[in-house]
Ligand code: SF4
């Protein structure tokens with residue numbers, strides 16, 4: 001599975017970076033930069049928690065790899 | 070070279086429909102004699118459209134290798150193969166949002182029946198009831214409506230105007246606008262084929278109408294072994310003869326520049342403002358592969374000459390600023406990153422040391438981080454220019470400029 005961000009929803013709350021510092025950095029404006037998007041099949045509890053925590057419902061898991069980074 | 074007659078329309082419409090061809094015209098055939106092919110001249114020029122089904126269409130496409138003629142160059146055959154089951158729809162994307170591009174509107178205004186033939190053939194092959202032609206401007210819509218009314222299959226064709234803007238010509242933004250939503254790309258990148266929508270560029274449908282008539286063998290009599298047929302370019306910038314040009318794929322750049330009465334070039338912008346700056350090497354072959362090996366992208370076939378009279382960095386700064394303003398303002402990295410990138414390029418043109426590194430860093434920051442490819446395209450446009458304009462950049466850093474004015478060789482937002 002792949003971790004992706006709907007950029008039209010993301011409001012740079014930065015929660016995902018706080019929860020997944022190894023996978024997600026932030027740019028100079030606070031918007032997330034995905035470093036590692038590949039999530040093992042079945043997911044990882046930490047990744048699922050971050051997806052559920054995103055206040056803007058921007059962070060999501062998807063099966064076909066999205067083109068976004 | 071064939072000059073194709075051009076008589077300006079007797080209206081206030083400033084749109085220039087000049088067109089010419091190197092080699093025998095295919096898409097533009099018949100336009101040596103008239104401004105516009107009506108249905109009877111169309112049939113007299115091209116003959117009737119042979120019947121098709123999906124199997125024949127795919128066999129022809131596989132034999133003819135027809136890459137999409139929109140910006141992305143996506144193969145039509147792949148779209149047809151990945152189309153979801155259920156109700157299907159054909160959309161002709163005639164929005165042509167690239168400011169320097171004119172080829173799609175020239176086709177829709179001057180030889181519309183070729184485009185409609187191709188779209189109806191696809192509709193028949195995939196079982197779609199009707200075809201929608203999406204355009205940005207009233208004059209093009211009127212031209213297509215006039216063509217539709219001449220046809221016996223008129224009730225299967227609809228013409229719709231969707232809101233203008235660079236990003237609103239993106240495939241998914243067009244689909245969304247046609248469904249009554251905002252003309253902005255949706256946040257999740259799923260292709261329209263997932264919803265049974267077959268959307269392709271105007272020229273792609275026109276090429277298909279030629280392919281169906283000629284068959285793959287004759288279609289491949291011109292072009293390169295890997296890329297069959299002709300292509301349309303929109304040539305502009307510092308040329309004496311701007312316009313839409315039909316060329317055999319693989320024609321050398323030098324031949325097109327000579328035919329367009331180009332000034333001595335400093336650089337060439339290919340593929341439009343999501344495209345790249347390349348060195349003006351006469352031997353570069355104008356095909357997808359040829360331009361890729363020169364470090365560029367074919368995009369929607371735009372070819373702009375930047376001559377020695379103008380400040381190339383000034384031209385770059387102008388277009389980068391325009392690109393920042395064209396953001397649909399939905400995605401943070403695009404909304405904040407493109408203005409930052411534009412400011413870097415502006416600072417660079419003013420001779421600010423450090424601006425080069427900042428521009429490269431911001432280009433990397435925005436690349437791939439929007440809901441659509443707008444930031445990626447802007448990043449490519451700037452980085453390709455900075456790689457090419459090394460000497461100009463040095464000169465600006467040392468002397469604060471190059472002493473040349475910025476003449477506006479690269480048109481921005483000219484036709485809206
Ligand atoms: S938590 Fe959600 S809204 Fe916040 S930065 Fe991450 S993706 Fe964006």
Ligand code: SF4
Nearest residue numbers: 397399400403439441
């Ligand atoms: S990337 Fe930019 S242009 Fe594309 S949808 Fe997002 S904000 Fe709009």
